[in-house]
Amino acid sequence: MRASLIHFAVFFLTAAAATSSAHAQQSVVGLWGFYDCEIAQEIEFQGYTLAAFTNDGVLEILPQEISPIEGSSWLFVRTDEDDDAPSLMRLEDDVLVQAWPRAEPSTSEDIAALHKALASGELEPEASPGDFQIHRGTPCAGLPFPHSFLFGETLSILRDLDLAVWQCRSDGADCLSKVFSVADVSANGALSIAEISRVIRASLVIGMTVDTDGRSRNDVRTAVNATGIAPLAAATFLYSFDYDTSGDLSFDELFSERLPAHFEGFDTVDLSIEDWVDAISAGARAFAQASSAFQLRQ
Numbered sequence: 001m002r003a004s005l006i007h008f009a010v011f012f013l014t015a016a017a018a019t020s021s022a023h024a025q026q027s028v029v030g031l032w033g034f035y036d037c038e039i040a041q042e043i044e045f046q047g048y049t050l051a052a053f054t055n056d057g058v059l060e061i062l063p064q065e066i067s068p069i070e071g072s073s074w075l076f077v078r079t080d081e082d083d084d085a086p087s088l089m090r091l092e093d094d095v096l097v098q099a100w101p102r103a104e105p106s107t108s109e110d111i112a113a114l115h116k117a118l119a120s121g122e123l124e125p126e127a128s129p130g131d132f133q134i135h136r137g138t139p140c141a142g143l144p145f146p147h148s149f150l151f152g153e154t155l156s157i158l159r160d161l162d163l164a165v166w167q168c169r170s171d172g173a174d175c176l177s178k179v180f181s182v183a184d185v186s187a188n189g190a191l192s193i194a195e196i197s198r199v200i201r202a203s204l205v206i207g208m209t210v211d212t213d214g215r216s217r218n219d220v221r222t223a224v225n226a227t228g229i230a231p232l233a234a235a236t237f238l239y240s241f242d243y244d245t246s247g248d249l250s251f252d253e254l255f256s257e258r259l260p261a262h263f264e265g266f267d268t269v270d271l272s273i274e275d276w277v278d279a280i281s282a283g284a285r286a287f288a289q290a291s292s293a294f295q296l297r298q
Contacts (some may be wrong), residue, residue, distance in 0.1 A: 032137030
């Protein structure tokens, strides 16, 4: 199951195939429990461009892309063209089925041969079940406590950001407004201090708990403790751009002077959730260090 989270493929699709891919992605997006929805470590979030799960008290966020296999109900999932363990995924009624080869290739020739066999349907779980590991997941309403307390808000923002990134790739005209709406919980077209604080809290959790270099559970507590200063940082951010002194931050206040005249968006925007997470992580660490220095001076 874990191996399947790190594999995705990117194909140049025809318009019809792209539409098929969109429906396929929508069908598998959600929170899935493998064996038990009451055990946080057995729950995975499958998104349009990412997968996320908790592991030993930390949050892991991994980029992924999902593409249809022509003539097959299976979806092809891998990290890039050189991924040595591509996996398959499909929805069977309300069950998410994940399958990946038991034997991973060791040479570039073997990798190419495996990719070709999977994409052509020559190798598939129905025809050769002994060659695959299979895991089945059922829908989960949410994370169990206390993981819901630690990661629920962050996962909600990741879900919305993932959708915005995916939409930006196919329709860039309103890309900035889609990203803005991730923070705009009230959907009133403006960001309050509370809404900005929510993004800062989630950024801290992402930056301090994403398990990219063996960080420990202590980073979760660090992230939670550091969120106490989030409203102060949000107020500072708000006052920097609240030109009409309305007490909230509009889209125009953020972007009107930063976009060229007659800006009509982009045809498409090639965003990567991995780049977003890296940027958020770097910013969160810098913020946490500044917060610690500030608290020490008090």
